[in-house]
Amino acid sequence: MTAGFVLKPKDTIKLKETFLKIKKVFESRNIEVLIDSVSAKAIGLLGVEFNDMCEAADFLVALGGDGTLISLARRSYKFNKPILGINAGNLGFLTDINPDNIEEFIDKFLKGEYRIDERMVIEVEYKDKKLYAFNDIVISKEVISSMIHIRVDTNESYLNTYYGDGLIVSTPTGSTAYNLSAGGPVVYPLTEGFVLTPICPHSLTQRPLILPSNFVLEIEVKENFAKLVIDGQEIYNLDEKIKVKKALNPAKLIHRVERNYFDVLRKKLHWGDGK
Template sequence: MKAGFVLKPTVDNSLKNLFFKIKKIFEQKGIEVYIDMVSAKLIGILGMDFEKMCESVDFLVTLGGDGTLISVARRSYKFDKPILGINAGKLGFLTDINPDNIEEFLDKFLKGEYRVDERMVIEVEFQNTKLYAFNDVVISKDVISSMIHINVDTNESHLNRYYGDGLIISTPTGSTAYNLSAGGPVVYPLTESFILTPICPHSLTQRPLILPSHFEIELEVENNKAKLIIDGQEIFDMKGKIKIKKADNPAKLIHRLERNYFEVLREKLNWGDGK
């Protein structure tokens, strides 16, 4: 069995040491360890081209926070490889494996005692190119002083003409990211739907909206300049129309059998802690 590692981009000595400790545990369990070229350079060893690594391994491992896992899920999408997130970050909505428990988890993993969650991915058609978003697609105003009009149509009918600072189109997984801070709903991550949440809308009647995943959505910004942002990590100048639909295949995340999404919400969002 082969595992391909990607580290978070801000590597310090503690993360470097943690990687080598985890690498040793993987190898003791009979799992070959590969690391992508960029991560390898950060810790002073040789690595492998990311795409070649994705082709060569049985699963991918991220060592970092949720942002690292999101980036890998998007970049590795076409290879359809499951991803194991080891949490060396802060929040840990997605990366639920604690480094201290990795040996215990691998023993169960090798016996098949784990689960793979399938998470909806957004496919974006933009300037004759297909992009993929694991968390969200954001259309944001480009100029601080001006709001934007965004026309939104679906394959069934015209939906709305939003006016404000922008619009978030989120997956259920991404509902606890930018969508949540903009006032959108938390949606169970294994459902399939689009969550449309306006950013600082000019009218208070513009509320978050949940659409079924079979809808195809077309968006166009009138006049003003705007930015298209994928997962908060890739930014493009918004020109012309973009088309959004559910991607053909889901992202696959490896989790402990014991993982409970509502426990994660209670822990990370401090639910039930009110006095």
């Protein structure tokens, strides 16, 4: 069995000791460890090119936080490999394995005592590219003093023209990210659907909307100063219509059997603090 590691870019040097400890645990259980060349170079090790690593690995490991896992899920999408998130910071919505508990988890993992959650992924057709988003895509203005018109059509009919600072199209997983900050709903992550949330709309009648995952959305911005942001990590100039749909394959996340999403919500969002 082979595991492919990616480390949080901003903390790669700090994570060297943690990675080496985890590597030792994996190898003691006959799991070969590969590390992508960028992460490896930062900590003075030899690594493997990212695509080669994804091809060779049976599963991938994100060592860092939710952002590291989101990036890995998007970049490795075409390889369709399950991803384990090891949390190197505060409790995340996605990374729930603590480095201190990795031995216990890996022993259970090798016995088949784990679960794989399948999360919906967004596919965006833009020009001649296919882009993938694990959390969300955001159509936003570039000029602070101006607002933009965003027309949305579905495969059934014209939907709406949003006028304001932008529009978030989120997966259920991404509902607790920018969508939540913009006033959108929290959606259970194993459901499927698009969450459309306007950003600072000019009219208060423009409200968040949840659409079925089998809808295909066509989104067009009338102005020529808009940006398309993928998972908050990739930015494109948006100068023509995009098509948005559910990607063919889901992202597959490896979790502890005991993991409870509502426990995470209560801890992260401080639900029930007044109980």
